[in-house]
Amino acid sequence: WDALSSFSFGHIAKHIGRIYCLMFAALIDYALIITMLLWVPRENQLWVLFILAGLWGVADGCWQTQIAAAYGTLFTENESAFSNFHLWESLGFVIAYVYTPRIRIRYAHIILLCVLTLSMICYAIIEIR
Template sequence: MKQTWKNCRNPKIMLLVPLTVFNGVEQAFVIGIFTKSFVACGLGVSQIGFVCTAFGISDAICSLVFGPLIKLFGRMPLFVFGAVNNMLMIVTLMIWPLNPADKAILYVAATVWGMADGVWNTQINGFWVALVGRQSLDLAFTNYRFWESIGLAAGFAMSRLFSVEAVLLILFCLLLLGMVGYCAIEAYDDVSVGLHSFSTSHTSSFLSLDELC
């Protein structure tokens, strides 16, 4: 725990915290609110298991597929894919008037949300390892699980304290904040690599001139 708080001094770690917390909140939303306020109210309690199965299968398949895909396309496209899917589903649930006749919409929402969750469960975890370092795997997983658990606890608390619309709005804002933080980390790394390459190339040029002299 002491090491976890010590890592909070690292700006890049803190920039990843909102997205990690969102990962926990969105899982709590699916378990505590989506199943109760949408599936149970719209389709009946008997359909909760089937809708959750669609979510779980989608989540499992995407978790397996996204591992190899990151080697082909990099991390950024997968994070954007997950964020866009989640935002679309959040907005859909906010504006869609619940109708039992629209059974397919709930299954599609569960499936697409599962795809996004597959991104978060695999890529955020891996990103923590990249930030903390492979030599500190235990610390990386501890940080990830700690902040994700904070999100889970907050999500379940919000399901009792706030309306569904308010929770969806909080989810949207938290995801937006998390993606801004993630993009800031990627931008910082790109600038750092660029400056390092620039410095290295100029140092090599000066060495070459010295040799000529």
């Protein structure tokens, strides 16, 4: 779903704009995180995990393409911005992999909600300016 989403959002953003694509991805992520916070898994609900993973892939495909497009627009003369983006993205992965096993998953989801909210606020500020 990630690859199909990346391809699709690349074309959709041309028609509706990057901000709406990212808002859609954020809504998917909010719904998924809240679902994971509230859902109590049962043995016969394995299919739900596949739906959650597929939707996560849809949102991730949007994030990957639209953030790269935003960097291309914001930093037209500075190719090192892409390296900087990937550096911080990788650092974020490392931080999450370090703290997640040491805390309850509920708290990891709450942290994820907070980071998503902060990210969307910062992106809105960039779009307004």
